[in-house]
Every structure is written in structure tokens, then in C-alpha cells.
Amino acid sequence: MKDIEFSLEPKEIHPKTEITGKISVSYPGRYDGVVINTQILDSNEHIIYKSSNGKKISQNVSRLFINKDVMSDNKAEFTASIEFEPKQEHEVKFRASIIEQHKEIESQIIFAKYSI
Numbered sequence: 001m002k003d004i005e006f007s008l009e010p011k012e013i014h015p016k017t018e019i020t021g022k023i024s025v026s027y028p029g030r031y032d033g034v035v036i037n038t039q040i041l042d043s044n045e046h047i048i049y050k051s052s053n054g055k056k057i058s059q060n061v062s063r064l065f066i067n068k069d070v071m072s073d074n075k076a077e078f079t080a081s082i083e084f085e086p087k088q089e090h091e092v093k094f095r096a097s098i099i100e101q102h103k104e105i106e107s108q109i110i111f112a113k114y115s116i
Helices: none
Strands: 004-009 019-025 033-040 048-052 063-067 075-081 090-100 103-114
Touching (some): 004 103, 019 090, 063 075
Antiparallel strands (some): 004 019, 019 075, 048 075, 090 103
């Protein structure tokens, strides 16, 4: 088993659709938390994170850090959406990483498609 497991629903994303990500960490060492970076390829647009472990996020952040202290059973969940109307199909890269003392320990990448 990998030290980080990451899942995403749906993988076919449309404007204003809620995206749900789930992360499970089984890393045996100490770590500070997990960070989720998202890139919408061939675009200058950003994803909007809505919540982290059920707690609403009030500011727009381009990447989301979830502290280990709020991850019960080493699990995290987030919701997000993409708001802009695409003129073409975009690939969206989601990368979830375990962070220990500002260093990435392990990560997993998921690709999704974004279109009308």
C-alpha cells in the first residue's frame, strides 16, 4: 500500500459542479499534513476550494493545506469547484502530497477533464 491514497469524484468536471476529493495517509513517520495543488492545463484560471474536512473555506486559495491535527484517522476530505466557462476541454491536474517539515514525502496525481 502507498503512503498516500487519493480519490476524486467526478473525473468529468463541468462548470460549477462540486468536486469531492478524499485523501488517506498511511505514512508511518511524522508528518505535518497534506497539501493539494491543482493546475488547469492550458488556462490561467484556478479552482475554488469550498471546504476542508467539513469546515467551510472563506478565502480563495490556489492550493490547500490540511494540517494533520484536523485529520481524524489520518483522513481528509475537501470540496471544490471550477467556475469559469471553458471555450475548450481542459485537463486538470490534482496532486495530493504528504508534507513533513516543508518537504514532500510522497504524492499522488489524478487527472480530470473539464468541459461544458
